[in-house]
Amino acid sequence: MKSFSSIEWKSSAKNSWEMFKKGCGNIMPTLSKLSKAFLLPIALLPIAGVFLGVGSAIASNSVDGTFGYFFGSLLNKMGDVCFGNLPVLFCISVALAYTKDSGIAAITAVVGFLVMNGMQAALLHTQQADYSSIFVTIDGKKGYHQLYSLIEGTENKFEIKWDTLDFNLQDITGYFTKNNDLYTPVNSNRELIDAAGSVYYSLLWINKIPNGLITSNIGVNSLNTGVFAGIFVGAIAAKCYNKFHQTQLPSAISFFSGTKLVPIVTFVAVIPLSFIFMFIWPYVGMGLAAFGSASGDLPGGLDSFIYEIAERSLVPFGLHHVFYAPLWWTNAGGSIAEAFNRYDLAGLEVGSAKYNEYVKIQTEFVNIWIGNHVGTAVSWGLVTIGDDGKITNIFTDHTQAFLTIKTNISNQFPELWKSMGDQTMAYSVIAKINILNFTDLEALGLNIGRFQSGKFGFMLLGLPMAGLAMWLNVPKENRKEVMGIYFSAAFTCFLTGITEPIEYTFLFLAPWLFYGVHMPLAAISFLFAGLFKTHVSMTVSGGFIDYIVFGVIPYFGSKAMSAKSAFAILGVSAAMAPAYFFGFYFAVKYGNVMVPGRDGSSNVQLATKADYKASKGLNVDGSKIEDGKTSKASAKDAVEEARIQKATKIIEFLGGEANIVDVDACASRLRLTVKDGSLVDKDGIISLGGATGALIRGTNVQVVYGGEQEAIKPRMIKILDEQRKAKK
Template identity: 30%
Template structure:
């Protein structure tokens, strides 16, 4: 069950990966078309304004079509075969569902309490999905319909039909059954969802009324759920769906940028719902404090080696918002430190909210610049400047607290190991250690309480095949990984996540141990039943693509 939940989390993350570029385009487009910032050159009707309006219109693609993206993303994580065809089936079935809803509301809308002639928006409960006027079910509706299609695909795609019906096999057969399933789904949605919308509006009021206290609780829970891989399920309804604002915080913020750039009203008043994205401040200001505490508490003879590991992972956290290597290092060697980290992250977000720093701040500086600093610097730059002293103060707080706890309880953080190589750890290695401890058994030849230095090094996220050696090196690495997984016939499916390959195998006994995967250029591997996680690093997409090619998919 947990493996399926984690695969769902990976699927939810796939559309979010597009936000980095889309946010840059929307941020720049908003900046360059705002007359209050750029002056007369950006006035409506000028060549400058018209040219940037064209670019900006393309930048809205991701935010305008989020439900479609989530409908297509789910098969990537959950379809057991032919994921590409399942994506097509999910897309056409989801569009069919919305056409059915539109037709039902056109005929019986007043009786169901829905005015289909109203303008789309939060008050009406309507939205445009792929050009279809339908109920605004957001991410939840898209995922529900996509889940039905994935379930049908996994069971029906290989159905053998009589030869004279062969043209209806495969994806066509799945769509035929899905088409029939969409009718009752649409009818149920038309009856039930308007009532759900009423409850969601009430929930939005409760969350908005919680104010700063709500931000504190949300950020703490988001960080605290990371070890279990469930944080995606917490923030996704808020960031990408209607839990707090129509369309989700990301989409609503992107749409509101032109108005926010043109107003001098405090952002905390203009868009208070955006405050829940304050999870990124600990990535920008907290992680450098943790890294500094690791460095000063390390043995002097090991500091040079440790510095070469800490600099790249800290920059990755600050710039990109990817915190896995350093967070899972102290989670691995000293779990109490992670609880302290979650508490400090929540306190940092609370202070930012109290001084009025509000915006989309869930990622690193690159995302923050795209959604906040670049488009809103002219009208709200002074508000954002308040983040600097608050953030730097918390960098110092993180450093002092972590240094004290490390020395007081003699936590064996990197550079303080009794023996072995100075290393950082990955999420997979942390989970492996937990599983081994629960089972009171060994894992990969090491004890359940593996000493620091016995697991693979996680540095900048690069691998032996990603430091400029090119495509051939990655192909060779994928080939070696496939051999260690027990060969082509032993692999059931493969899913690429942010830094890992999630593989399902037929016979776990054929899978090599962790050390063999590290020798092949990976950062390690963890086996749990028929589920294997191969930690590759930030080149996982390229290696995964070549692995899929070797599997003939």
């Protein structure tokens, strides 16, 4: 047997490592585009969230039928409908991201999404029990103590088969079907139902699919896949477009050539995808729901702490949107239906430890819920109000009251009942705050906001104080010159939660600052936010605007959460301020990090050509500025000229037109795909000004601009088109 020498082993290991690096280099552009795709619908959420939050506050504090009520409901629904249709928005966005913003691909994605869900609707049906297997309970309030078999009667009514005891139909308190000694409730249509009266569904060979896993996707009753199915359909639509939009068919069917062929191919291509989801999603969905519940059982905000370590570590690569999407918008982040169903008493032995534990939780929930929603409790028959306006009677059977609340929510407010994901649930609760609020669900172990509210701790004061600490490390003679850079970035972070200008200032100078100081402190912020159960949601980032909309307004407007939930986050933020300040001050000082201005140069950003000529009293075209002023047209031309020249230089520093494969942008970065990453001059790009850093991973290049990338991208595309046409 031939031995494997150390030289051969080292050669093999080296080749394996090179293959691994090449694979990672190929994956990065794909994931980068996916992350960018997520930003398109996310960009819609801030305005939708503001409308939803403000509308809910107005409606909940107005009398039904008044102008304020209808106006608030109008704003509320305008925002709510965006969150209710996130799957199709993600579907369209993914298709656009992978096809250079093709409208044909977007339409095709919608077609594919409809076809996939339509197939599921055709095969989805409720489960019905045979008459021969149906039983009844008598005086069910005392438990399932006596069962009697039934036979089919006339006019769809049940006729009792008399047994040892006599009773009338009105004595029946419940209908059940028996299967393997397990009794499941059924309704008058013989449909299997859960304890809340919601029907179970069957799909192919899979039975007893919970009602929470079924929803209406743009009018089609199908599996509640969250954003997952939309992402896959969008990817298929993009693939079909890229491959077939220029296909020429034989003359007999040439009408269907090119872009007309794309939706036809996609129509067929989503068929296997639909079956895949039908085969596995009921199991995956129930598994994700179990994960969402189990992660919430971790002690002391540990789930929030672990989440932020993973999320923040992906920020430098622009992949954090991919990570948090399932936790924000699918049942991996929790489910309202699952929060209720996990305390179902069905199948538990009366008097057992678990039975008593669940009854105690149900009692606590009912007491909290009635205290928060007296008006709704009266309309649901759980309490009565005397002439003096005080509660005169409270429903004493808390288990039955819990079931009543659960049944009414699932039947009357299906969108609230079926909402899943940390952010989706938060917005659904805000939309129906008179039915359910954050403290109600807290009693059921559902800590909404656990994957969101921790950001306020380090975005309101933490990172701004880090900016102050870096500025104080700049020599005194240079501080005045660079003050605007630091303080504008700090204020932007505080107001809007946009962290890139500060984060990338130290990330590319000293990555250990990001991973060794910033990431641990951010995770601690999440830990305490989760520990204090701060249910403050957000749009994208945890700035002051989001705090007002999702913390202050819900608290003062409709008491959606407790004072601790609304304001503890300010305490966390106050604690993060000195932690970030001293952590960054000493790390920058003793780590000798050359933050902008500390290297002895006050010129930390290069001027544009327009700035230079303006200082000489000239317009961009070289003509003299009359009366010391430039016309609006000249000023506009000057700005455009500077942008074009900057875009041209960026192309040069990327290795020229021949090395550039794709140009794209997201909220804060210019995202590029090149043929050879070694040809990219990162320092040259940064020297042009405006960029706080650049990242090169294989063929994927990201340049952080903050907002300027939206102006650079279209000009680069235009210049590249002109350069390529000139070569033909």
